[in-house]
Amino acid sequence: MSENVAAAALPRGPLDRLLRVFSDVREGEGGQLLLLTFNVFLILTAYYVMKPVREALILAQPGGAEIKSYSMALQALLLVIIVPAYGALATRLSRRRLINVVTTLFIGCLPLFYLAAEAGLHVGVPFFLWIGVFSLMVIAQFWAYANDLYTPEAGKRLFAVVAFGASSGAVFGAFVSGRLIGPLGVHAMLLAAAAVLATSLLLFNFIDLRVSRRAAVGARDRRAPEAPIGDGNAFSLVLKSRYLLLIAALIFLLNWVNATGEYILSSIVSRAAEADVAAGRLAAEDEGAFIGAFYADYFQVVNIVGMLLQLFVVSRLVKYLGVRVAVCILPIVAFGSYAVAALIPSLAIVRWVKTAENSVDYSLQNTVAQMLYLPATREEKYKAKQVTDTFVVRAGDVLSSLTVLAGTSLLAFSVSQFAMVNAALVIVWFAVAVMLGREFHRRESAGQGPIA
Secondary structure (H helix, E strand, O other): OOHHHHHOOOOOOHHHHHHOOOOOOOOOOHHHHHHHHHHHHHHHHHHHHHHHHHHHHHHOOOOHHHHHHHHHHHHHHHHHHHHHHHHHHHHHOOHHHHHHHHHHHHHHHHHHHHHHHHOOOOOHHHHHHHHHHHHHHHHHHHHHHHHHHOOHHHHHHHHHHHHHHHHHHHHHHHHHHHHHHHHHOOOHHHHHHHHHHHHHHHHHHHHHHHHHHHHHHOOOOOHHHHOOOOOOOHHHHHHOOHHHHHHHHHHHHHHHHHHHHHHHHHHHHHHHHHHHHHOOOOOHHHHHHHHHHHHHHHHHHHHHHHHHHHHHOHHHHHHHHOHHHHOOHHHHHHHHHHHHHHHOOOHHHHHHHHHHHHHHHHHHHHHHHHHOOOOOOHHHHHHHHHHHHHHHHHHHHHHHHHHHHHHHHHOOOOHHHHHHHHHHHHHHHHHHHHHHHHHHHHHHHHOOOOOO
């Protein structure tokens, strides 16, 4: 009996009824759902508290912007070493010990970075690399755990609420960092983030102990979650599985397209500011303020739209259309966005098509991407997910950088031509999404993947 089935025997309380406004929450599911949502909220809060520190440390040194760009590629190379090391840990440890060890190592690094920065050491590049690994690995680890707790049926109903915790944590973390970085100072934000992460780890242990107790009441094998996860190599797991390769291809193309799209928007914003200065509508010294104000408003709109979609649309869309269709929606939106941008490459048009793309990405696509691992084995959830959610993500970013380099330095592409390249890539992305949706349906129907 799954934990969700056992919990269904409990009477429905006010929490379950409240959460049903946002998703199909059933009897007894609300408590654990809310705890998981708050757990990922804390993780994302900690990350967004640290993001301004990352920018301050790396951009304050000479050639910081260029170093930052090169460091993105270095992150991908670093993950080739770190992901197998994570897999080796997973081979020897239970899921609780694995998450405790990995998260404690990340928490322990923060006071060291604080002391080094206070001592005047140049830690910009090491911290940039560290936070890039942290932001992908710890979040992937959380979602592997969430996938391990729920059946595919329950995960499809409940993950939209859990993902809201991630999106709201990002918004709250950015808000908190903006208010605290002045009075506390840049470096002290690292200690604040460490405290938030430590709280998230305590909450995880409370959740997992609660899961173990309820599993014992349901007469399930308590030893299963405490057993080592498996001895397969993380990269080999992906390469040997058609399903995991399709997930990797989807994430690779998504990040390639999205990162190139961000360049398109940045380019057109910069040109608009330069045109206003040349025409006398904007003072030269106000160009930076113009760009900053544009992005502040843009990010705010994207975050608000994304959160509204997450709360009221995502769970219902997955319920009525299914994962098989939902995974194809973002490429359809992206194709329309870049087709319009290629035809009308104005700031107003590009802004709103990117708003549509990113708000769907941060809400629906992010949630569906986590659901893809619901019918996976435990080994695939903890090991292969680290490959797709870390190395493959950064590989997509690197290829986007190469696309921009070739388009600007060798081919002299216009904004319209970059948009056409993205539109062509989206066609491939859509084909991969269709195949992945079919494979998900096949795996789900076959009942693959043991549920903890």
